[in-house]
Amino acid sequence: xxxxxxxxxxxxxxxxxxxxxxxxxxxxxxxxxxxxxxxxxxxxxxxxxxxxxxxxxxxxxxxxxxxxxxxxxxxxxxxxxxxxxxxxxxxxxxxxxxxxxxxxxxxxxxxxxxxxxxxxxxxxxxxxxxxxxxxxxxxxxxxxxxxxxxxxxxxxxxxxxxxxxxxxxxxxxxxxxxxxxxxxxxxxxxxxxxxxxxxxxxxxxxxxxxxxxxxxxxxxxxxxxxxxxxxxxxxxxxxxxxxxxxxxxxxxxxxxxxxxxxxxxxxxxxxxxxxxxxxxxxxxxxxxxxxxxxxxxxxxxxxxxxxxxxxxxxxxxxxxxxxxxxxxxxxxxxxxxxxxxxxxxxxxxxxxxxxxxxxxxxxxxxxxxxxxxxxxxxxxxxxx
Amino acid sequence: xxxxxxxxxxxxxxxxxxxxxxxxxxxxxxxxxxxxxxxxxxxxxxxxxxxxxxxxxxxxxxxxxxxxxxxxxxxxxxxxxxxxxxxxxxxxxxxxxxxxxxxxxxxxxxxxxxxxxxxxxxxxxxxxxxxxxxxxxxxxxxxxxxxxxxxxxxxxxxxxxxxxxxxxxxxxxxxxxx
Numbered sequence: 001x002x003x004x005x006x007x008x009x010x011x012x013x014x015x016x017x018x019x020x021x022x023x024x025x026x027x028x029x030x031x032x033x034x035x036x037x038x039x040x041x042x043x044x045x046x047x048x049x050x051x052x053x054x055x056x057x058x059x060x061x062x063x064x065x066x067x068x069x070x071x072x073x074x075x076x077x078x079x080x081x082x083x084x085x086x087x088x089x090x091x092x093x094x095x096x097x098x099x100x101x102x103x104x105x106x107x108x109x110x111x112x113x114x115x116x117x118x119x120x121x122x123x124x125x126x127x128x129x130x131x132x133x134x135x136x137x138x139x140x141x142x143x144x145x146x147x148x149x150x151x152x153x154x155x156x157x158x159x160x161x162x163x164x165x166x167x168x169x170x171x172x173x174x175x176x177x178x179x180x181x182x183x184x185x186x187x188x189x190x191x192x193x194x195x196x197x198x199x200x201x202x203x204x205x206x207x208x209x210x211x212x213x214x215x216x217x218x219x220x221x222x223x224x225x226x227x228x229x230x231x232x233x234x235x236x237x238x239x240x241x242x243x244x245x246x247x248x249x250x251x252x253x254x255x256x257x258x259x260x261x262x263x264x265x266x267x268x269x270x271x272x273x274x275x276x277x278x279x280x281x282x283x284x285x286x287x288x289x290x291x292x293x294x295x296x297x298x299x300x301x302x303x304x305x306x307x308x309x310x311x312x313x314x315x316x317x318x319x320x321x322x323x324x325x326x327x328x329x330x331x332x333x334x335x336x337x338x339x340x341x342x343x344x345x346x347x348x349x350x351x352x353x354x355x356x357x358x359x360x361x362x363x364x365x366x367x368x369x370x371x372x373x374x375x376x377x378x379x380x381x382x383x384x
Numbered sequence: 385x386x387x388x389x390x391x392x393x394x395x396x397x398x399x400x401x402x403x404x405x406x407x408x409x410x411x412x413x414x415x416x417x418x419x420x421x422x423x424x425x426x427x428x429x430x431x432x433x434x435x436x437x438x439x440x441x442x443x444x445x446x447x448x449x450x451x452x453x454x455x456x457x458x459x460x461x462x463x464x465x466x467x468x469x470x471x472x473x474x475x476x477x478x479x480x481x482x483x484x485x486x487x488x489x490x491x492x493x494x495x496x497x498x499x500x501x502x503x504x505x506x507x508x509x510x511x512x513x514x515x516x517x518x519x520x521x522x523x524x525x526x527x528x529x530x531x532x533x534x535x536x537x538x539x540x541x542x543x544x545x546x547x548x549x550x551x552x553x554x555x556x557x558x559x560x561x562x
Contacts, residue, residue: 360408366407367453376399
């Protein structure tokens with residue numbers, strides 16, 4: 001009991017007014033060590049961020065307080081058959097100029113909760129002890145400041161350190177999950193926002209420049225598919241590939257139209273995975289899914305050129321269309337694959353395939369020299 | 385010599401793809417047809433009979449310096465082989481380095497030579513090969529400047545038809561038409 005100090009009515013009412021009242025429990029008796037204290041036998045126990053205050057229920061002028069910094073460890077002790085539940089507090093030694101309410105040898109006290117309420121009080125006490133608010137709270141200071149020395153030795157020291165560590169970890173983890181759940185709720189809103197933007201973009205076409213449109217589109221694209229098809233969502237591989245085929249087909253239809261109807265599968269792979277953002281698709285899965293497209297009668301299908309170059313093209317795209325487009329470009333000037341790729345905004349590999357296709361269909365002929373490979377309109381046929 | 389200067393290359397000659405063997409077989413067919421026609425008309429105009437594969441690579445026929453394009457030796461072989469198939473070319477050596485370009489077939493040459501003999505009253509007269517190829521009387525004839533071996537080939541054809549007899553005199557060759 002030698003860590004408690006006497007409080008005047010004015011003192012405790014001031015504390016209870018200024019500090020937050022965390023917990024309050026009636027019918028609490030104090031034990032000095034293992035001995036029941038006859039004086040402080042039945043009172044109201046208050047918990048504030050910095051103090052434990054005990055006020056006698058009969059005589060309000062009898063009040064004592066324990067500064068929380070004195071407490072090394074609080075332990076709960078469940079009620080036995082003939083005992084009320086208790087909290088035992090292990091305490092630091094008192095500082096020298098401290099005038100205790102009572103002299104004692106014991107290094108611990110017990111709070112006996114005669115009318116229950118221990119569990120709740122203990123929870124709040126532990127919580128308060130963990131926060132160590134007295135280190136930051138400026139206000140009512142203990143009259144004789146108790147020893148602030150941290151106990152770093154002995155079992156209690158280790159326990160305290162562990163407790164503190166666990167507390168920090170807990171706080172970090174719960175913060176992390178809070179962020180994640182925020183993100184999840186935000187994701188839906190973000191997707192809705194982009195959908196709005198797209199529809200507004202459609203309505204406003206003409207008012208914004210081509211550049212801005214392209215830029216916005218690329219942002220939207222990077223925001224991705226809101227509901228990617230994943231393997232987990234499907235029971236077996238076949239239905240996974242079917243689902244993927246449908247998704248790829250719907251994602252790629254528009255860019256394909258813009259690019260003249262066909263793209264290399266390499267480009268498609270990049271496109272699809274950028275649209276997904278995460279839950280990325282492997283090249284093999286993409287290829288398998290694309291192989292299914294024709295049998296699923298999707299608007300896109302896989303096409304393998306004679307050279308082995310694999311592309312995705314619109315189903316209604318005919319070779320003749322590709323040849324016609326290529327020939328129209330050739331009629332303006334002879335072209336290398338690089339030049340055609342710039343003209344159409346497609347990859348060089350694909351441009352080359354288009355030229356080779358035109359050549360195979362007799363619409364183009366080649367000029368191979370040290371300057372490289374160029375294609376001309378097939379004048380041999382035209383002059384026949 | 386005026387005919388040589390006037391020789392006009394066809395439009396294909398200024399079309400760069402003409403100098404690349406086309407992989408599309410239909411296109412290639414048209415390309416090779418054009419080449420065969422060009423080679424024959426070029427040889428006829430220049431009264432040439434023999435083609436040397438190595439030398440021809442740098443000849444203006446197969447090399448367009450304006451376009452900076454020339455045929456590869458492989459493509460030249462393909463063209464010559466095509467000419468052989470149509471009977472317009474005959475290899476002289478087994479290694480296929482030299483060939484007769486027959487803008488007239490051996491048979492046609494024989495007819496031309498026999499008509500000349502008939503028209504010029506040379507029947508039953510002996511003419512040396514030198515007279516036929518380089519003689520002043522034949523400067524206007526198609527066989528003027530003709531390769532001697534090719535001439536021999538054509539005359540053998542006539543000999544076979546019993547219209548001529550080839551005579552060898554002190555290492556000089558001659559022919560007597562009947």
